[in-house]
Amino acid sequence: MSAGLLAAAVLAPGVASADPDVPDAASTGNELSGRTVFVDPGHQGTGHSENLGKQVDDGRGGTKDCQTTGMTTVDGVPEHTITWNISQLVASSLESLGATVVSSRPDDSGWGGCVDDRARAASASGADVAVSIHADSTTTGVDADKHGFHLIVPTLPIPDAAANAAQSEGGRAASTSMRDAYQRAGFTPANYAGVVDGIQERSDIAGPALTSVPLVFVEMGNGSNPDDASVLESPEGQLKHAIAISTGVIDYLLGPDTAVEPSTAEAVTAVADTAVADTAVADTAVADTAGTRAPNAVSNPSAVSRLIAGIAPYVDSAGIGALADLVTEDNVSAVSNVAQGLLRQLLAPE
Numbered sequence: 001m002s003a004g005l006l007a008a009a010v011l012a013p014g015v016a017s018a019d020p021d022v023p024d025a026a027s028t029g030n031e032l033s034g035r036t037v038f039v040d041p042g043h044q045g046t047g048h049s050e051n052l053g054k055q056v057d058d059g060r061g062g063t064k065d066c067q068t069t070g071m072t073t074v075d076g077v078p079e080h081t082i083t084w085n086i087s088q089l090v091a092s093s094l095e096s097l098g099a100t101v102v103s104s105r106p107d108d109s110g111w112g113g114c115v116d117d118r119a120r121a122a123s124a125s126g127a128d129v130a131v132s133i134h135a136d137s138t139t140t141g142v143d144a145d146k147h148g149f150h151l152i153v154p155t156l157p158i159p160d161a162a163a164n165a166a167q168s169e170g171g172r173a174a175s176t177s178m179r180d181a182y183q184r185a186g187f188t189p190a191n192y193a194g195v196v197d198g199i200q201e202r203s204d205i206a207g208p209a210l211t212s213v214p215l216v217f218v219e220m221g222n223g224s225n226p227d228d229a230s231v232l233e234s235p236e237g238q239l240k241h242a243i244a245i246s247t248g249v250i251d252y253l254l255g256p257d258t259a260v261e262p263s264t265a266e267a268v269t270a271v272a273d274t275a276v277a278d279t280a281v282a283d284t285a286v287a288d289t290a291g292t293r294a295p296n297a298v299s300n301p302s303a304v305s306r307l308i309a310g311i312a313p314y315v316d317s318a319g320i321g322a323l324a325d326l327v328t329e330d331n332v333s334a335v336s337n338v339a340q341g342l343l344r345q346l347l348a349p350e
């Protein structure tokens with residue numbers, strides 16, 4: 001698919017199915033109305049004069065560094081830019097469903113707060129869930145062996161009662177939901193650092209120990225691993241991560257669609273498949289991909305998250321060229337608009 005066709009597909013009204021057999025739009029775009037999500041893209045831009053080594057409360061009776069610069073991938077892409085790009089896509093996805101999104105930092109150029117500042121901001125936001133977005137590294141060189149995503153959860157109990165309550169209940173549930181969403185999206189749990197089924201328990205991460213709303217801390221991949229790095233760096237890869245993160249959040253907030261009639265759930269999947277296929281009229285690969293999409297074997301996601309996951313085949317078929325033509329460092333906000341446009345096409349078929 002050419003960039004022009006992709007752009008036309010995004011911009012053209014009525015791209016999604018008008019098939020009378022398809023039920024009324026399964027999503028109103030208001031599913032997350034009244035919900036607040038705190039999105040924390042890890043680290044910060046370089047345009048600041050803050051002292052990263054300033055000691056701040058670690059939530060466990062000690063102190064730790066205010067911040068770190070974050071990792072750099074084997075190809076030289078900084079973590080703060082990867083997490084910023086993906087957080088913008090996640091924000092667009094959630095806002096397209098009516099959520100209020102509060103971000104820990106306003107841009108990718110300057111300061112974004114110490115870890116304790118961000119925890120306080122998350123708590124003060126009253127968010128239903130907070131998501132800290134990071135990517136890992138295992139060496140400054142190339143590490144071909146260690147790869148995969150993981151969710152960091154805090155060792156319990158946490159000294160602060162409010163943080164302990166939030167992370168022991170909602171935080172664990174949200175982390176599990178995120179793990180399942182990542183696996184459904186085709187990502188592999190990390191094979192290093194003592195990660196078990198995509199979950200790593202740690203007592204040295206200040207964020208969750210200082211945050212009184214449920215917090216998910218995702219390490220999306222290993223920037224030292226060439227395969228993980230290429231996904232973290234590419235526009236489609238970033239959109240895939242954003243889809244996984246968005247669906248993890250949505251499934252936590254909405255729960256599985258156990259209350260939905262099976263026929264409705266199937267129809268929702270059909271809407272997504274039809275929209276994807278119709279959008280790429282000239283690209284049979286899309287229809288093939290959509291038609292052979294693997295069943296959701298890991299868990300039972302919400303209907304809305306399945307709609308969003310339905311974008312993935314489109315992303316696969318559009319390819320690096322089509323999206324990369326549209327996406328540059330200078331127009332990342334427009335990338336969000338593209339993602340939001342795709343979501344709106346899927347969620348509100350004419």
Ligand SMILES: [Zn+2]
Binds near residue numbers: 070133135136
């Ligand atoms: Zn990080």
